[in-house]
Amino acid sequence: xxxxxxxxxxxxxxxxxxxxxxxxxxxxxxxxxxxxxxxxxxxxxxxxxxxxxxxxxxxxxxxxxxxxxxxxxxxxxxxxxxxxxxxxxxxxxxxxxxxxxxxxxxxxxxxxxxxxxxxxxxxxxxxxxxxxxxxxxxxxxxxxxxxxxxxxxxxxxxxxxxxxxxxxxxxxxxxxxxxxxxxxxxxxxxxxxxxxxxxxxx
Amino acid sequence: xxxxxxxxxxxxxxxxxxxxxxxxxxxxxxxxxxxxxxxxxxxxxxxxxxxxxxxxxxxxxxxxxxxxxxxxxxxxxxxxxxxxxxxxxxxxxxxxxxxxxxxxxxxxxxxxxxxxxxxxxxxxxxxxxxxxxxxxxxxxxxxxxxxxxxxxxxxxxxxxxxxxxxxxxxxxxxxxxxxxxxxxxxxxxxxxxxxxxxxxxxxxxxxxxxxxxxxxxxxxxxxxxxxxxxxxxxxxxxxxxxxxxxxxxx
Ligand SMILES: Nc1ncnc2c1ncn2[C@@H]1O[C@H](COP(=O)(O)OP(=O)(O)OP(=O)(O)O)[C@@H](O)[C@H]1O
Ligand SMILES: [Mg+2]
Numbered sequence: 094x095x096x097x098x099x100x101x102x103x104x105x106x107x108x109x110x111x112x113x114x115x116x117x118x119x120x121x122x123x124x125x126x127x128x129x130x131x132x133x134x135x136x137x138x139x140x141x142x143x144x145x146x147x148x149x150x151x152x153x154x155x156x157x158x159x160x161x162x163x164x165x166x167x168x169x170x171x172x173x174x175x176x177x178x179x180x181x182x183x184x185x186x187x188x189x190x191x192x193x194x195x196x197x198x199x200x201x202x203x204x205x206x207x208x209x210x211x212x213x214x215x216x217x218x219x220x221x222x223x224x225x226x227x228x229x230x231x232x233x234x235x236x237x238x239x240x241x242x243x244x245x246x247x248x249x250x251x252x253x254x255x256x257x258x259x260x261x262x263x264x265x266x267x268x269x270x271x272x273x274x275x276x277x278x279x280x281x282x283x284x285x286x287x288x289x290x291x292x293x294x295x
Numbered sequence: 296x297x298x299x300x301x302x303x304x305x306x307x308x309x310x311x312x313x314x315x316x317x318x319x320x321x322x323x324x325x326x327x328x329x330x331x332x333x334x335x336x337x338x339x340x341x342x343x344x345x346x347x348x349x350x351x352x353x354x355x356x357x358x359x360x361x362x363x364x365x366x367x368x369x370x371x372x373x374x375x376x377x378x379x380x381x382x383x384x385x386x387x388x389x390x391x392x393x394x395x396x397x398x399x400x401x402x403x404x405x406x407x408x409x410x411x412x413x414x415x416x417x418x419x420x421x422x423x424x425x426x427x428x429x430x431x432x433x434x435x436x437x438x439x440x441x442x443x444x445x446x447x448x449x450x451x452x453x454x455x456x457x458x459x460x461x462x463x464x465x466x467x468x469x470x471x472x473x474x475x476x477x478x479x480x481x482x483x484x485x486x487x488x489x490x491x492x493x494x495x496x497x498x499x500x501x502x503x504x505x506x507x508x509x510x511x512x513x514x515x516x517x518x519x520x521x522x523x524x525x526x527x528x529x530x531x532x533x534x535x536x537x538x539x540x541x542x543x544x545x
Contacts (some may be wrong), residue, residue, distance in 0.1 A: 102423040114312060126502030189307045231397070238393070244381055245427045249379075291345060291373035292394050292442065293365065294383065 103112045103153040107214040110206035118203045126196050136183045138191030145198035154205050161203040162201040163194065170194060213238055235294065239285075246285070250277035296370070296448045296477055297321040302351035305337055313348070314500040320479065324472075326482040326508065328489030328515050335481040336495065340543030342479060343371040355449075360482045372447030374474075376454035379427060379440040386435055387429070388413065388422040392422055394445045395536045408444055416440040432456065439470060443479030449477040456484050487514050 100158040103111045106204055110118065135151040163170075169189045177186035198251055220230040254273040262268065299508040302443065305313040312334045325386040327335045340346035341353045344360035344367055351403040353360045355367045375381055388409055395405045413419045414435045419427065419493040426437060435455055442450065452471065472480055488494050494511035496504035496518065504514040 099422065164338060188485075208389060209385050209390060238384060239386060245425075249427075283382055284375065284377060285383070287345060288375060288381035289383065291343060291368060291375075292381070293368045293445070294396070 100208050101154055101158055102204070105237055107151065108206070109152040110154075110202060113206075113209045115203075115211040116218075118207060120217070122203050125199055129192050133188060133192075135188045135191075138188045138195060140191075142191045142194040142198060145195050145202065148202060149198075151259055152202065152206065154202070158201060158205050162197055166194060166197050200256060209238060209241060232295075242285075243282075244279050247278060250274050251279060253277055296356050297354075298350065298479070298499075299354040299448065300338075300341065301323075301354070302378045303348040303353060304350045305341070305346060305348050307412050312500050313341070315351070316500075318495075318502065321477075322492035323477055324488075324493070325477075325479045325489040326491045326494035326511070327479065327497065328483070328485065328511065330519065333497040334500045336453050339373075339451050339479065339481045342375050342449075342451050342544060343368050345373065361375075368449045369445065372442035372450045373450075373451065374438050374442055374444065374452040374455050376432040376434075376457040377540065378431070378458075381438045381441065382426045382434070385425055385427075386423050387418055387426050390426050390437060391441050391444050394441055398445065412440045412444045416443075430463075431465060432459055435459060435463065436466055436470065436472060439467070445478075447476065449479065450474060451481075452477075453481045454483065455480070456482065456487060474540060485515075488512075 125141075129138065140155055146156075146159045148164075150156050169240075170193060173193065174186040174190045175181070177189060216237055217234040218232045220228065220233040223233065251270075251274050254270045254277060255272070258270055298318075300316050300318040300320075303316045303519060304311065316338065321333075327339065329335050337346055339347055341360065342355070344364040347361055350478055355363075355371060358367055360367055375395060382390050384393050391409045391412060392405060393467070395408065398405070400408070410419070413422060418433065418436060421433065426434070429437060439455070450471075455471070456467050459467060464484055464487065468484070471480060471487070472490070482488060488508050488511070488521050490508075491508050494504075494506065494508045496511050496515045498518060504511050504520070506514075
């Protein structure tokens, strides 16, 4: 649900990240994650996760954003750590979950400080070489925007169907919701397509 | 700007929805009322080429919607009743801005236009808010702003107030009244067409009345066989003395 609200307006003047260009941030993210994986160190991984979390308030993003990321990630972290630990390798448990948490937190720093439209401009520029093979960079960027746009769309189709399902006193058989959810999504997609045409965005 | 329908007919799966409609629309404020399924939305959609007629043609300032769809859509903005379905981008300002992406305007000019339109529609304080979390009324204002930022010459609105409460209906109706643009408004909220220059009543794919708002509403309510009060937002049916069919006061 909150996925589409990824961008978090900066709350203070420390919004260094908000001012950096999207390309630089993505590149830095790529380098950092590669380094993290290459280092594969039991101490470094959890330490970088902690550092990435600390960077949030330092960049004017608030600890809340970091906590939200960690909460979403928690089940996976727990499962992986437990599995490694049971396999008798607590060091691997610390390393892998540390790497994962650090990577997710760093990625969250980038998404929270970058508007989708900046991301689009970047992708449009990156996709420009594809024009030689007949692809339209603007379309590539639009497809990415629409993918992000469709997350709340799917969520609301699911919520509407679930509420109707419960309101009608149906229970059990959640598979009965598959068809209405798909129909709801197709209908919204139809309306969205029409709106795009009407607004001349295509 | 003149919108012309010349003997326009349209059918869905063999079922006629528009029958031989001949119209010339050039007034500043034009209303479109009529029963569910009478063809209002289909007629509105022909005005910017979202629906192409099976026979006859639609001309926007002389341009045929069949051949100049892109150019026509630049001049004819369209607002739907379900604002959520029109939102493309995650945040308010971005959604308004995306309509300008291929406008050829410079970045500074684009930003200035977006700011101005947000300000004008009471959305300046919601610039970075997630668009799908706005209230229904704010969302419809966003839909309006997103279309108006490209400065179309005509605005066609298909029931823009249907999902709104009384206050927001009044807000949106007021916003439409104040537009410098020509407006074509299809609606079930009969109050919103009061003061319009011309109101068309549709029935079964035909324009069965064409005239002043009060007369059009009277014709429509008589056609429906209901009291005019019952069709108004304040619900005349039930309490108090019933007004007669012609009792509508714009
Ligand atoms: N995409 C479609 N496919 C098939 N039939 C359609 C489609 N759109 C509309 N219709 C049919 O065309 C007829 C006219 O529909 P239209 O939406 O133009 O009416 P309307 O006057 O806008 O009604 P309402 O007041 O309910 O919005 C209806 O019978 C409707 O079922
Ligand atoms: Mg309709």
